[in-house]
Amino acid sequence: AKRVDAIPIAQYGGRHAVTMLAGGGIGPELMNYVKQVFRVGGVPVDFEDVQMNPKSESNEDLEYAITSIRRNGVAIKGNIETGSMNRAVISRNVALRNELDLYVNVLHCKSYPGIPTRQKGVDILIVRQNTEGEYAMLEHESVTGVIESMKVVTQENSERVARYAFEYAKKQGRKKVTTIHKANIMKLSDGLFLETSRQVAKDYPNIEHNDMIIDNCCMQLVSNPHQFDVMIMTNLYGTIVSNVVCGIVGGAGLLSGKNYGDHYAVFEPGTRNTGTAIAGKNIANPIAMLNAAVDMLDHLGHVHHAKIITDAIDKTVNEDRIHTPDLGGTASSTDVVENILKHVQKATKTIYWI
Numbered sequence: 001a002k003r004v005d006a007i008p009i010a011q012y013g014g015r016h017a018v019t020m021l022a023g024g025g026i027g028p029e030l031m032n033y034v035k036q037v038f039r040v041g042g043v044p045v046d047f048e049d050v051q052m053n054p055k056s057e058s059n060e061d062l063e064y065a066i067t068s069i070r071r072n073g074v075a076i077k078g079n080i081e082t083g084s085m086n087r088a089v090i091s092r093n094v095a096l097r098n099e100l101d102l103y104v105n106v107l108h109c110k111s112y113p114g115i116p117t118r119q120k121g122v123d124i125l126i127v128r129q130n131t132e133g134e135y136a137m138l139e140h141e142s143v144t145g146v147i148e149s150m151k152v153v154t155q156e157n158s159e160r161v162a163r164y165a166f167e168y169a170k171k172q173g174r175k176k177v178t179t180i181h182k183a184n185i186m187k188l189s190d191g192l193f194l195e196t197s198r199q200v201a202k203d204y205p206n207i208e209h210n211d212m213i214i215d216n217c218c219m220q221l222v223s224n225p226h227q228f229d230v231m232i233m234t235n236l237y238g239t240i241v242s243n244v245v246c247g248i249v250g251g252a253g254l255l256s257g258k259n260y261g262d263h264y265a266v267f268e269p270g271t272r273n274t275g276t277a278i279a280g281k282n283i284a285n286p287i288a289m290l291n292a293a294v295d296m297l298d299h300l301g302h303v304h305h306a307k308i309i310t311d312a313i314d315k316t317v318n319e320d321r322i323h324t325p326d327l328g329g330t331a332s333s334t335d336v337v338e339n340i341l342k343h344v345q346k347a348t349k350t351i352y353w354i
């Protein structure tokens with residue numbers, strides 16, 4: 001049986017332990033905001049902080065982090081830097097997703113009415129293959145001056161992604177699933193991905209299925225994003241389309257992304273940025289990481305606390321309109337967080353202390 005939506009067993013009287021991987025750049029400051037909000041909201045979650053040295057040439061830190069996630073089942077993470085230029089040292093973020101077999105990435109792109117953007121009322125669900133495709137990291141120099149890079153598409157993973165998307169669409173009452181591809185050029189790899197999604201679609205006669213070439217998709221997204229409902233795609237198209245859609249609804253600081261496998265779940269900001277240039281300046285938008293924390297609470301079954309924090313975020317963004325510079329505002333990160341804390345505190349009627 002698939003365990004994608006299974007809730008990890010609560011330990012110690014209803015409390016959950018989760019792994020916290022702050023990563024580099026703005027990761028640590030954003031994680032502190034998550035901790036503050038959880039404290040004020042009385043959220044029954046304990047964090048196991050795991051530090052990773054970006055300059056490390058060994059995989060010891062990475063293995064420790066993976067062991068921690070295996071133990072807890074759930075993690076919240078920032079973007080981990082891979083500082084080493086050594087070609088043999090692979091991206092920690094990619095390695096972590098592969099090791100835990102987090103085969104699907106889910107990004108819910110929904111407009112906030114309080115944020116001024118060209119396109120209003122966008123509500124798209126991006127379901128992305130998260131472990132193979134162009135991220136297979138199988139590159140080599142066959143002869144001097146010639147690099148070959150392998151794109152790996154398997155029927156099994158294509159099917160898992162399609163199945164996840166259609167099941168989600170069914171559960172959420174979504175109407176349409178669109179497969180994004182370049183099967184006119186990459187006839188075998190993208191052809192397999194597309195054909196597999198067509199096969200899976202047959203099991204869901206009440207959901208419309210269509211497909212679109214990736215380049216046309218980018219143009220359509222910018223000019224008429226409302227035609228999209230649920231989208232499925234391979235790994236590299238997924239990261240590009242996710243960034244396009246995040247840009248349409250307000251940028252890198254807003255939305256969260258969910259990584260699922262059959263056994264583990266990892267929550268993080270949707271566009272996976274490090275934010276090194278804005279670290280320590282009190283200007284990073286805390287919303288994306290807080291949304292990731294809310295996703296994590298929903299996954300753990302703490303829906304009451306998740307709702308309180310979501311409402312506090314929505315009020316801050318849409319009604320109080322306290323926006324950081326990335327959204328065109330003048331508020332600092334801590335202005336936003338303090339306002340969220342005020343709403344959380346009102347909702348939980350606990351004592352306000354930070």
Ligand code: ADP
Nearest residue numbers: 252253272273274275276278283284285286326
């Ligand atoms: P990468 O990690 O891929 O190098 P960057 O850190 O350069 O990406 O982030 C891309 C852009 O998004 C930068 O302009 C960065 O300032 C911005 N950005 C990322 N996260 C946030 C955030 N939480 N708040 C505001 N801006 C952000």
Ligand code: MG
Nearest residue numbers: 274275276277
């Ligand atoms: Mg950068």
